[in-house]
Amino acid sequence: MAQIHPTAIVDAGAQLDDSVTVGAYTLIGPHVKIAGGTSIGPHCVIEGHTTIGRDNRIFQFNSLGAIPQDKKYAGEPGELIIGERNTIREFGTYNIGTPGGGGVTRVGNDNWLMAYVHLAHDCIVGNHTTFANNAQMAGHVQVDDWVILGGFTNVHQFVRIGAHGMTALGTVVLAHQPPFVMSEGQPARARSMNFEGLRRRGFSAERVSAVKAMHKALYRDGITLEQSKARIAELAQSHPAAQADVAMMLEFLGATSTNDRGIVR
Structure with a gap:
């Protein structure tokens, strides 16, 4: 009993x-x-x-x-x-x-x-x-694997937070947050990628390098989202160890494009 x-x-x-x-x-x-x-x-x-x-x-x-x-x-x-x-x-x-x-x-x-x-x-x-x-x-709301949400994080309805992401204390997430992104603020803004978390989970240097390149394409190069997706897709060839990571990012960006929330910028 x-x-x-x-x-x-x-x-x-x-x-x-x-x-x-x-x-x-x-x-x-x-x-x-x-x-x-x-x-x-x-x-x-x-x-x-x-x-x-x-x-x-x-x-x-x-x-x-x-x-x-x-x-x-x-x-x-x-x-x-x-x-x-x-x-x-x-x-x-x-x-x-x-x-x-x-x-x-x-x-x-x-x-x-x-x-x-x-x-x-x-x-x-x-x-x-x-x-x-x-x-x-x-x-x-959908929260993917290995996400860390800081205290008092609030997530808007129909929003998705991608795997390995992280939010700071008091973050308000009003848009989809892509995989690996670290965000903070009200509303949330992308500040970096969760590099330390990835290393702790055993990501190789090549995979971390690919994540850095994805961050650059999404947030640093000043190009459109469609152009960013094309650059990210190319990383599967230049960083073969990161093919699964690239596929995950592209799946996320494709799936969330049908929702009007946009992505965290």
């Missing part, structure tokens, strides 16, 4: 692995599924169609799976899906998805999500991210 504190209320319909622990005064609804090794702190509310994977550590006073803060929402089915090995600190609010956004709010694996993080409906968070205290995501 799962280790459930006597004061916790777990609906009979909830599916908890035998190794799950549940703290005092926590409420778990009938459509919740929690896999093995996950611990739930005291005073949490986990409701809705919420699925939580293995080995997550969820601290006290979290609200997971509540209905969206969306006036258009009319009770349609939606889900919150949380992967494995995530740390979710106090006072997080993660809402289920809506029909207009695919119906799922999703958190990947190995993320470090600090206190007071808000994930609105239909947000998609990748793997190995770090969100500092009070990082706030509006609806339909």
